[in-house]
Amino acid sequence: MTIATQAPRQRRPKRLSEASLLEAPPLLLHRIRGMSNSRTLTWMACVPLALFGLGVFNLSAHAADLPELTPAFLANNMFLFVCAVLVIFMNAGFAMVEAGMCRQKNAVNILAKNLIVFALAVTAYWFIGYKIMYNADWVIPGVLKFGGVFFDPTVTPEMVTDGALVPSIDFLFQAAFAGTAATIVSGLVAERIKFVEFVIFSLVLVGILYPISGSWQWNFPDDAGAGGGWLNSLGFIDFAGSTVVHSFGAWAGVVGAVLLGPRIGKFAGDKTQAIPGHNLSIATLGCLILWIGWYGFNPGSWLSMAPEVPYIAVTTTLGAAGGGIASTIVSQFTSGKPDLTMTINGILAGLVGVTAGCDGFSMPASWVVGFIAGVIVVFSVSFIDSLKIDDPVGAFSVHGTCGIWATLAVGLFNTDKGLLTGNGFGQLGIQILGVVAIGLFAIVSSWIVWSVLGALSGGIRVTEAEEVEGLDISEHGMEAYPDFASTSS
Template sequence: MTIASHPPRRPKRLQEASLLEAPSLLLRGIRGLSSQRSLVWLACIPLALFGLGVFNLSAHAAELPELTAAFLANNMFLLIAAVLVIFMNAGFAMVEAGLCRQKNAVNILAKNLIVFALAVSAYWFIGYKIMYNADWVIPGWFKFGGIFFDPTVTAEMVTDAALVPSIDFLFQAAFVGTAATIVSGLVAERIKFGEFVIFSLVLCGILYPISGSWQWNFPDDAGVGGGWLASLGFIDFAGSTVVHSFGAWAGLIGAILLGPRIGKFVEGKPQAIPGHNLSIATLGCLILWIGWYGFNPGSVLAMNETVPYVAVTTTLGAAGGGISATLMSQFTGGKPDLTMTINGILAGLVAVTAGCDGFSMPAAWVVGFIGGVLVVLSVAFIDGLKIDDPVGAFSVHGTCGMWGTLAVGLFNMDKGLLTGHGPAQLGIQIVGIVAFAIFAIVASLITWSIIGAIFGGIRVTEKEEIEGLDIGEHGMEAYPDFAASAK
């Protein structure tokens, strides 16, 4: 008697599964679910669902008057500005990836991509509420009042042509993402991906909102209710210090704790580690320049006559920085250095950001020009301290962010020392610069140290660093068809 053999049983497809079988079938189909890292990411899902469950994100229905042209113009303008600032993430990713080595390109791109998702999520969950939409717990210093924000549009907002909460949040979230991206450049090519993710969440959800509230919560007409720096008269129009130097200090502490990349310093002397693709670095620089027209003009927070003026001073600052950095590299190295031209343009943009609404046009160019000189000198100075900053991020955002903030006290048309208004504003600007630096250094040192203690350090192994973070951290390569020797 012959027994007919049965063909192997075909695994049940998800479409054929019952409602009770589907969850387990889906989980079994997720590759790598058994790894600790995958489980950590998966654990975020119920937390996110809980947040959605306890808060109603839908705008409340309200009786609104007819939408005015001014209301629509202001909100549409800021929406476009927010999109431009968000697109700057592409520029940061390309500059950083292009100025670093091929073997770390995937890791750098992944960090720059995920950091904005992290920034928006953390800022939406709690950061925006700390920075703006809450009551002072410690007047002028710290706000807190729950989580999320109320997106309701009121009749008063329409009548006053004010920004709706959702637009304001989106624009501010784009800024917090910039601060976290600056950190990425300073710790490039040797930091663990997961540990960077955790630091970014803390930075965007807690640290940046606390210090940002000091300046960008302005007092009312009676002179009360603002952040302590705003009440003091500190000026940082679009964030040379609030965003750029704050992110630079946070990243610098990470770079110091990580130590230099293998081969960066030989017998105490810095060695050049060339980037693998200056074409995309150059394109990234141009994307950032364009994005800055959202960053600075958008900070007017309305569509009015100040917007085009700020756009021009921003352009002049970038132009001055690019010219001077190119000249400085010619003088110091014998030939014009493209990487210094890139950083010079960015340095000019960062420098002019603090006072772009209050600089004269000649002053804006001069501020950018000096920023371009400083960035070249600062890169050499940081190398001399044996701190490894792979893309010159601290020199661009830290050194030139502080310079631009200081320049307000010198060149502001209404309050500057060199425009005949005395040294008072210059002193206030110094206080603000020092305050942000101290807070960023102390808070970042504590945060990086705690993360390192919990996870056994923040740096990848020597083997992973030599092989490249693309393989060690992500299991893939940016250019798999290229020869390994090209890395």
């Protein structure tokens, strides 16, 4: 009798490294907890089916309403989405610059403020700010819009055929700008403000104050010449917001800094005491992040993917370069050695300096405007100190003083309307008017809000004991570097 021999059994691989391409997937699933259960696998198999069904439902729901998406529509909306993400990423840069230039004992507080302020900015701007700034009806023509909340995200066929921005993308980009205005305030009031009071002020700033003055410039007239903001109708130029965003935030912040008073030990009689930051590596990285984010801020303000975008990116770069070079040279002459903090602020000053007119400056003019901003920022820091105003990171000098210079520079260097390009004083006069109008509104409105907050909460400043201990412990109950002994006071 012949006995058939059984084929030898192949050993099942125990390790992924021993498995073939066919054996690896089931072995990997088996290793994941719960994947060996047939019921789990059944539910997992339903996931792609459900996602496919949802996608088909969405396509069928919109296919009848919208025409085929055009290349211009896709390019413009994708471009502005990327720019919005870059501007949002600037929050990381602001947080690093501010935290690095302040003391170790307040690092958690600064990081928390910079995180929560953007969350609050988006919420307040979504709830009412965007409506006030753009979508509501004029209550006072050219001056004040009001009425309703939220915005309509509907995409119309006309938007697709015209290559226009969808409302959601436009909102996201504008909300990122609103958050920038509030973040500037954080730097001016750092190391001594109560956390909750700062949070409330940020909500009011982004939800009401910034949208009002922003509507004066960034509401454009219709084809009949009606419906624009009053500054826009006069011909005021602030392409990406040197005054509308940067100076506005700086004025709101400096009012808070004045009401708060200086940090303990900042001024001794007539002498200014340096309070060094604890981590200039972080501050330097923050500066570079902000520089990169500015490629969303300025080119994105064209609001479409157009031939002008690369040109604006170059003028932005030249402004930053000129500012960094100038501030380094000036700090070398004034203090005897190049000051890294001044190089950081000079680069940011140059970026602010070209923001108002980066679309209308020649390339040489962009570098010159940035260079002058870099010179101005060094002397502005000293001037602010001489007024006994404590600005821990130089935020007013960067965003306020250089924001003013940037707006006036349009009246000097704009290719088509500038005084130095042979076009008279007219545009410069309009630029001065815009700077004064938005500055006064920011000062008065923010003073009212800060004062009301102080009256309701018993003051907006932490106690002396809390300030000495550090806001990380007093306001948050934690430290940024718990494994290292603190050497800062």
